[in-house]
Amino acid sequence: MRLLIVEDERKVADMIVRGLRAESFAVDVAFDGNSGWEMAAVVNYDLIILDLMLPGMNGTELIRRLRQKGGKAAILVLTARDATQDKVDNFEAGADDYLTKPFAFAELLVRVKALLRRPPANVDHVLRVADLEIDRLAQQVRRAGKRIDLTSKEYALLEYMVSHAGRVLTRTMIIEHVWDESFEGLTNIVDVYVRHLREKVDEPFGAKLIRTVRGAGYCLSTEPEGAA
Ligand code: CA
Secondary structure, three states: OEEEEEOOOHHHHHHHHHHHHHOOOEEEEEOOHHHHHHHHHHOOOOEEEEEOOOOOOOHHHHHHHHHHOOOOOEEEEEEOOOOHHHHHHHHHHOOOEEEEOOOOHHHHHHHHHHHHHOOHHHOOOEEEEOOEEEEOOOOEEEEOOEEEOOOHHHHHHHHHHHHOOOOOEEHHHHHHHHOOOOOOOOOHHHHHHHHHHHHHHHHHHOOOOEEEEOOOEEEEOOOOOOOO
16 A cells, blocks of 8 residues: 655654554655645555645645546545534545544544545445434434534534444543643533533434443443443
């Protein structure tokens, strides 16, 4: 597997490159948009990890050009927090997934492996757990076919839980991903939002997906309570 990283923040680029090489991937790196495009235009990469704000050509333009040219590489976009319009624009331009900065390398690796397993023709922006569906492009949630309206924080929390379905998420993990690293409020903000989600996503539908894992946190799962 051959991967290209296009990222002008050297520290971030180095962290990704070192980590992926340790996982036995062949990794090239470009520190600006123009050299990234030159490399992407001539090498058949399996996956491109792309920052959006780049000197020279920006990430969105690079995606557009690559897709116009018929480039099939999976594209993982690195975005700033809460840049919803960016996500929509870039999915439309042809990105396959996105990861919000800052992120842990382990999380990037999970995304990379998932993208590399995914057949290019079968790119899907819809996450599903049981009868719950999240369209990450439209940021719409449905359960049993019924549209559920969520606030942006509720949506972010649910998307985080659904994309990590089956895993126990601690309140700290949730705060770091859904709120801000500098968030200094009480961790019971998570409990408050989980309660809102339960009222909208679970209670009207009978079968519960959001589990409390005593002493640990929360888990979105189809397993019976206690099994998580
Ligand atoms: Ca940048």
